[in-house]
Amino acid sequence: MDKPFEKAVQGLETGPEASTPEAAGQGGVESTGHPSVAALREKFGAAILKAVVFSGDEHCVYVDAERSAEILHWLRDDASQRYDYLQDLTAIDYGGGRPLEVVYQLWSNTHKRQLRLKVTLPLHALEIDSVYDLWRTSDWLEREVFDLFGIHFRGHPDLRRILMPENYAEGHPLRKDFPLRGRFSRAEQTRLALSMRVEDYYTPDELTIGGTPVAAGDGLAREGRVGGPSEAVKNTTDPMIGGDIPISQRAPVPGGEATQGR
Amino acid sequence: MGLEGRKADLPTVPEGGHGEASFLTTKLDFLVNWSRRNSLWPMPFGTACCAIEMMASAASKYDLARFGMERMSFSPRQADLLICAGRVTYKMAPVLRKIWDQMPQPKWCISMGACASSGGVFDVYSMVQGIDTIIPVDVYVPGCPPRPEGLIYGILMLHEKIKGEKLSEKSLRAEDPLRVGKPNRSPEVIEAITGPFGNSTKQNRVSGLTSTAALARPTDRLP
Amino acid sequence: MATKKVEYVVARNPGLGTDGNPVPVTVPIPAELEPQMQGEHMLINIGPQHPATHGVLRLVLELDGETVIRCIPHIGYLHSSFEKLGEYRNWNQIVPLTDRMDYLAPLIYNCAYAMSVEKLMGIEVTERCKVVRVICMELDRIFSHLLWAGTTAMDIGAFTPFLYLFQERERIYDLHEALTGARITTSSTRIGGMMADLPPGWTAALRKFIENLPRTLDEVDTLLTNHQIWRGRNENVGVIGAEDAVNYGLTGANLRASGVDYDVRKDRPYYDYETYDFEVPVGENGDCYDRYLVRMEEMRQSINILRQALDRLPDGPINVDDPRVILPGKTDLMADMESMIHHFKVVMEGVNAPVGESWLGIESSKGELGMYVVSDGGSKPVRWRVRGPSFINLSALPKMVEGRLLSDVIATNASLDIVLGEIDR
DSSP states (O other): OHHHHHHHHHHHHHOSSOOOGGGTTOOOEEOOSOHHHHHHHHHHGGGEEEEEEETTTEEEEEEOSTTHHHHHHHHHHSTTTOOOEEEEEEEEEOSTTOOEEEEEEEEETTTTEEEEEEEEEOTTOOEEEOOTTTOTTHHHHHHHHHHHHOOEEETOTTOOOSSSOTTOOSOOTTSTTSOTTOSSOHHHHHHHHHTOOGGGGSOHHHHTTTSSOOOOOOSSOOTTSTTOOOHHHHTOOOGGGTOOOOGGGSOOOTTSOOOOOO | OHHHHHHTTSOOOOOOOSSOOOHHHHHHHHHHHHHHHHTOOEEEEEOSHHHHHHHHHHSSTTOGGGGTOOOOOOSGGGOSEEEEESOOBTTTHHHHHHHHHHSOSSOEEEEESHHHHHOTTOOSTTBOSOGGGTSOOSEEEOSSSOOHHHHHHHHHHHHHHHHTOOTTOHHHHOOOGGGTTSOSSOHHHHHHHHSOOGGGGGOOSSOTTOOSGGGGOGGGGOO | OTTOOOOOOOOOOOOBOTTSSBOOOOOOOOGGGSOOOOSSOEEEEEOSSOTTSSSSOEEEEEEETTEEEEEEEEOOTTOOOHHHHHTTSOTTTTHHHHHTTSTTSHHHHHHHHHHHHHHHHTOOOOHHHHHHHHHHHHHHHHHHHHHHHHHHHHHHTOOHHHHHHHHHHHHHHHHHHHHHSOSSOOOOEETTEESSOOOTTHHHHHHHHHHHHHHHHHHHHHHHTTOHHHHHHHTTSSOOOHHHHHHTTOOTHHHHHTTOOOOHHHHSOOTTGGGSOOOOOOOSSOSHHHHHHHHHHHHHHHHHHHHHHHHHOOOSOSSOSOTTTSOOOHHHHHHOHHHHHHHHHHHHTOOOOOEEEEEEEEEOSSSEEEEEEEEESSSSOSEEEEEOHHHHHHHTHHHHHTTSBHHHHHHHHHHTOOOHHHHHO
């Protein structure tokens, strides 16, 4: 009974390996034996910064941000590589001001090989070339990374928010400095959610279809429309009956100022 | 705003009817309530996992047709009962409110599941912490997801509620037209009922008991 | 509040005129309300609350009459931020979150997540656990396809298969409940094993289920497969070619119906799938009808795999014998202090994973499900990413419906087998 207990306690307290803040993003051993890694090193030389293996058999190549599109293009089109399948495109924020990593997970259906590619982006320069023209899969994947991390993809034809509402003003949620419950108070989030106009529901592109939108009557009078509210109601600040709270009087925002991130 | 404004938030206690309850009004009430409750046409506002349990309730084993509810009305204009089954995000909230506003009186609402009642496991930036901040709710059915028997119990509870209604109580079926499209509760009440509690206030990336060096990062402690 | 009045413009008929006829009243309509008819294209909104969108999906369509010129899906109406929430939960505490993403096949998600974390930690589960997890995954593949077939048939207009298939689903609900205690949100795996071993009588119940299921599938087959209306609404509808399918990232039955033979169970086998004898149906035309045929056949192949898995189910422990991840037994726990402390530490502090990361893709009922876990040595992930197959499958919808008719949009959307929980995460 002692041995398992000691093993358990020891394993729980220290963890299998040293865990320091610098450890994040590490943990791979030097990569050998993957044909694509060798070919990449040969072709692109210095642009391939590092090649490691994670979890036993997951080869990962760190590349330079400037040449990432070129490298991915070669990986897709070269006959010996043929990574015709973009399995995943995502990003990692390690927190603490460290650079973000954009992760490409590739699969070659012809050669039955997997490869991971990572590009490190410093926080002050979150821009990278889009691979929209290489794999159409990246259409929504890049929009999602933009939405949740704020990374801008140059060359993407329609880079806008996908999971959050288009006019979401609290920032980029999956960043480590974004609090779990959001930057605005719950009352403010509710108020904003219910105060959207017709135009907020559509992209500017969609609004050009079929002419100017005419909001159907909600059965009710709003200002400027037929039978507007009486004077007494117009100037109220009571949000429950149609008034608007001036910004200075809105509910305090926990955890700092609200950033106008888009 | 004072106390008068608060009164609008609290559920109104129905006052006695205008005039005494006579034999005829009681019988009329009984008839009206009987016909209303015995074939509530649900408007299934199913978003997530609870919607699957609602579908299972409507299927053969836990048949909702025995309550007259097999006709799932997907148009709010023809529905009596909004069953909000599943989690509602702030992006979806105006849709929910609009559908509720489009339903004609008499209408009731069942909040099915933990996410619709209070936000459930999702105390996050995008999730409405309970749809009663947006629309008035009559019955809350807890569960994640509630079993079909649970939903049916909630429906039967609603039947009991409808049985006790009186036609003369105008407040039951009154709707303030100025509150169309607006939240159901005032900002202070929303803050009070959706505030973090229990473990939510201590949520951070590192468990307080661990002694690893990973605790060192200040960003790990953000709620 | 009740005393505030709102003024409406009401046109009151002034009654009868001098000639005995009603006086016509003209209600002046302000200029800004006059609809401007520009162009011939219509903007139609389907959803987010709609019976046929299989969840809260919003499709904005530009229509020229009945023909779709453009289709723009809007998602995010169910964004529950699982990935961020996962960063605040221990490795085992994330398992209940995985149920709620694809709520149609929860056991597959449970298994996929546990598999990726075990890969990261270098834990090899026991033989019994492997076979039990294969059983769970194949059972939920059938579970998901049964719902898909029922709701797709309902969308196209055939209501009866929905009832028959849901009755079969009820039997699977009973199996889920016997195994884990919950019908849908099973949360049955843990790092290093399962929450509990199979209860007595479960394998017998499962055998009975798979003996009876082919009969129901045959009934649905009779009702749908050669039905002229079904074929007419599904053949040559929502066509996507093989190259486009790969470029758009389609996976699962959607990809195989277009002729691309990619199934993770065959190409990157896990849990001894290479030793099971099953076929992977591959279509030719890439239309809705082929997707239907592929999924119906997949259900039959899953029954095949289940039968083999039940035959080879070995005895032995279900959990791996590693005290760093597995809780001590309850009898030990109540008997001695060390086990109590061990239990306390595992539950309160969580299991620590080594520094590193792991991306694992498996074949879920919707397509290729990828679980990416990044660890910095602590008990919570730095990043937990779910590559939900429906997210990427749905992005191909505009390609499949542009130029087609409006009713084809509904049929194609149904045939993609999407679940909004994993799209919006």
